[in-house]
Amino acid sequence: MVQKFLPSGPLKSTMNYEIYRNKHSSTEDFDLISSMYARVMAEDKVLCDQAQKNLNIGVFVNGQLHPKYEKAPLFFQQTVREIVTAHWKREQVEGKKIWPAKREVEDQISQDDVRICEDISCGEQKEAMMW
């Protein structure tokens, strides 16, 4: 089973499943496992829905996780924290957002056009910060 969590917004994601079957496994064996996965994933969906709703309300900030039983989520979160912190520092140093997938424009007119829009947006941000 390949499971992808595909985000489409801060509060919207798709759990995407690819279920593969071993050519040598019987229908019975395959169904046993694939139906179990489907049940567990549907149960997980409900858990995530309900927990997220409460995160959205703005009362709960964060809880304390168990260092052993929840060590993998802690590792996951720490990885996110490190990547975000490092990228944020880099953006602070460069004074702009860094979008790795963005294609560069080469001709002068496009570069000028891009810069004008950046300056306009940038101005708005500065004002927002002064606020």
Add this chain to the structure above:
Amino acid sequence: MTSYLNYFGFGGDKASASKTMDTLPVKQSPVRALPATWYTSLEMYEFERRAIFTRRWLFMTHSSRIKDSGDFLRFDIAGYDIIINRNRSGNINAFHNVCRHRAYPIVERKEGNAKIFACRYHGWSYGLNGHLAKAPGYQDLEGYQKEQNSLFSIHVKVDTNDFIWINMDAKEIPEVPWEEHFDNVDKQERYSEFNFNDYELDHTYEIEGDFNWKILADNFNECYHCPTTHPDIPEFINLETFDSDLQDGHIQHHCISTPEQAAKGLGVASTYHFPNTSMTVS
């Protein structure tokens, strides 16, 4: 904060540093989770799109899904519309699904077979390697260079087990090498009992929900919630022995099957590949 950074065997902000966690400290303390705003804010989501999803390697699918030349799959990952296909020489490519002319998606189906990618909007067409084949009318224009209008390509890595990974960094060589976070993740000893080429896609399904992608990752990666919420699981997994090995960009979950589980062939090897994909084989 320092104490648990050290606990994980690393500190500071070196996202790329190799990290392992083999031993637990003698006296353990509970650890604070990321705050709720990281799971709700639009700005944080946009930030993750640039810091994580377009910078790190993403585990996508198995190459058996695109066996023949021209076979393609389309995915939407954090708003990035991408195509993975097999070219005429049998190699796997990936592209952003965007025509170089006026940005229309060149592929509108979720999957299929295409010998050429023809954009429906103005009829520009591209070969399976992403090279522009035809831009009607442009052949008569001065200074127009086809070569500069190939589809935007995405880095591809096919691992030892023929799983496909992508990296959307626009640089010729991605800043983050695959090996930095996934070295040997495809050569786990426990995979020796499986031949991944014996597996064929049976079906796919999707579940949409109103949640942040990280809450899904947090949930999938622990089984502390299993006894209370998944009544079926003890039949398949020996929860007493459940543990996870954490290294670089992956989390290897494992447990020791009971003799009855082993006899039924229920041994499970599950690996979570940061940021968003798990692969579980049994």
